[in-house]
Structure formats: structure tokens, C-alpha cells
Amino acid sequence: MFCSKCGTENLGTAKFCVKCGNGLGVATTPVMPVQNPQPEMPAINNQINTSPPPNNPVVSSLPVEKPLSAEIPNQASPVKQTLPEINYLMFIVAVLMKPVTTIKTEIHKFSHVKVAIIFTTMIAGVITLISLVKTMFSAVYVHTPKTWLTEESTQWVWSNLKNLKYFEIIFKTFLILIGILAVVALVYFLAGLIIKKTVSYTRLLGIITISIIPIALSTLVLSPLFGMLWVHLGVVVGILGFVYTLILLLDGVNRELTLEENDTKVYVHVICLALLLCLGYFTIIQMLSSSLGSLLSLFG
Numbered sequence: 001m002f003c004s005k006c007g008t009e010n011l012g013t014a015k016f017c018v019k020c021g022n023g024l025g026v027a028t029t030p031v032m033p034v035q036n037p038q039p040e041m042p043a044i045n046n047q048i049n050t051s052p053p054p055n056n057p058v059v060s061s062l063p064v065e066k067p068l069s070a071e072i073p074n075q076a077s078p079v080k081q082t083l084p085e086i087n088y089l090m091f092i093v094a095v096l097m098k099p100v101t102t103i104k105t106e107i108h109k110f111s112h113v114k115v116a117i118i119f120t121t122m123i124a125g126v127i128t129l130i131s132l133v134k135t136m137f138s139a140v141y142v143h144t145p146k147t148w149l150t151e152e153s154t155q156w157v158w159s160n161l162k163n164l165k166y167f168e169i170i171f172k173t174f175l176i177l178i179g180i181l182a183v184v185a186l187v188y189f190l191a192g193l194i195i196k197k198t199v200s201y202t203r204l205l206g207i208i209t210i211s212i213i214p215i216a217l218s219t220l221v222l223s224p225l226f227g228m229l230w231v232h233l234g235v236v237v238g239i240l241g242f243v244y245t246l247i248l249l250l251d252g253v254n255r256e257l258t259l260e261e262n263d264t265k266v267y268v269h270v271i272c273l274a275l276l277l278c279l280g281y282f283t284i285i286q287m288l289s290s291s292l293g294s295l296l297s298l299f300g
Contacts, residue, residue, distance in 0.1 A: 084109040088122060095210050095248075096217075103210060103252050110206030120209045124177040127212075130220045131173050132166070139164055177212075183279065184208045187272050192257045195264065199257060207252035214244035 003017035139160040146152035185205040192199035218241020227234025
């Protein structure tokens, strides 16, 4: 028999536990004491790890001297500025077909001085050549209108070509054209500086040169041809060329000078155009007076 209190085994006839003195009345199942399990300690591996250390680079706290070449920054070699590709013939055709769009998208190429000079010289040279051909044609083609004394007649006098001063005609025409283009561009350039706008003289020169193409084409080529059919038709063609040139000039200058206010546009163009017309007027008067003086000296 087991004690119900301490679990000690006693004799079957015993009435009291021999260990704790507890009364043994009814045999009971001995209660086994609960023992707290001791946690198993992990085995300590006292072996020395003899494996080689990982192949990690040793980082030194000392400053590392850089080579002299690393301290000197790479200096970029100067980039040679290349001229933009431009087909002058197709550009002229595009100006005549879509003038506003062409000037808006292509005028930036005239920021290069060489492009502006080449284009201006080329246009002035072509106009000079056309003017020379027209002068030669006028000298050869002699038309006598009908009067009350004479009949209308037309004849070709080829001998008149010998009397033309070709060098003087070419030289004067070319210089006058270059002077007109340069002066008009200069006037608008100074106007842009006065109103404190960022302007480019070469782009203005390109705009002025583009603008002169319609009036040169109409007065030197189209107007004489249509005038042979009907005089008044030739005058109308010349007027259309002048209007076309004026619109191109005003629109191109407005874009270059970024003139957004209507009042400023009016003032700038009124002043510049009036100044240019006055310069042209006095230049023509001076030329006419000198020509008349030379003619009077011959007769007198």
C-alpha cells in the first residue's frame, strides 16, 4: 500500500505511513512526484575553427593616394562648330511656297555668320545677273509705240550690246543690293536693341534677304513678261510682289524681335519703315541730281 501523501510504500496491514505518519485507510494509487525536467544544455564545441578566413579585402582607414592622372580632370577637346546643312535652292522654293512655316523652322540656321553671308551674296548675285539680262534685253529689243507721226514698230538691234558697260552695271547693282539688305537689317537690329530684345543681326539679314525674293522675281521677271501681254497686268504683278515682300518682312521681323504687343509692333515698324523710306528717298534724289548734273555738263 502506498501513502497518499508522500507516496511511500507501506505494508498492506499498516494503518499509518512509516515515513510521514499519514493515515492509511483506503489503498490509493500512488502519486508520482512531478519532477521538473532540467533543460539540456547545448554541447559546447570547444574545437578551434581552423577553416581559412573568407577572402575579403582588408579595408584600410588610411587615405589612399590617387595617381596624379586621376587628380587632373579630363579636359574636353574643343568641338568644332559645323555648319548646318542647307540646300539653298530648295530653301528658296520652300520660302515661295510656304514662307511663314519655312522662316519659322529654318531661320535658326542663319545664326551662323557664314550661312547668312553665303545666302545673301548668292541672292544678290542672282538678282544682279537677272538685272543684267533684263538690261541687255531692253537694249536689244527696241519697241516704238504708235503716235500720230509714226507707226508702232518692234525691232531687234543687236549692235546696242556693244554700248553697254557691263562691269559698271554688275558692280553697281550688286553693291546697291548688298547695301540695301545690310542697312535694312541694321535698322531693325538697332530697333531691337533699343526695345531691349535679344536679336541676331545675321538672322535679321537672312529674313530681309528672304523677303526681297518676291519683289525681285516679280519686277525683274514676271512683270515684264505679263506686261508684254498687257501693260496693266504687269503693274498688278509688280504690286503683288511688293505686298508679298512687305508681309514676309513684317512677319519675319515680328518673330525675330518677339513683338507680342500690337502697339509695340506698330511703333517699331512705323519708325523703321519711315526711316528706310526717307533714306531711300534722299539716296534717289542724290543719284538723280548727280545724273542730271552730268547730263547738263555734256550740253553745256
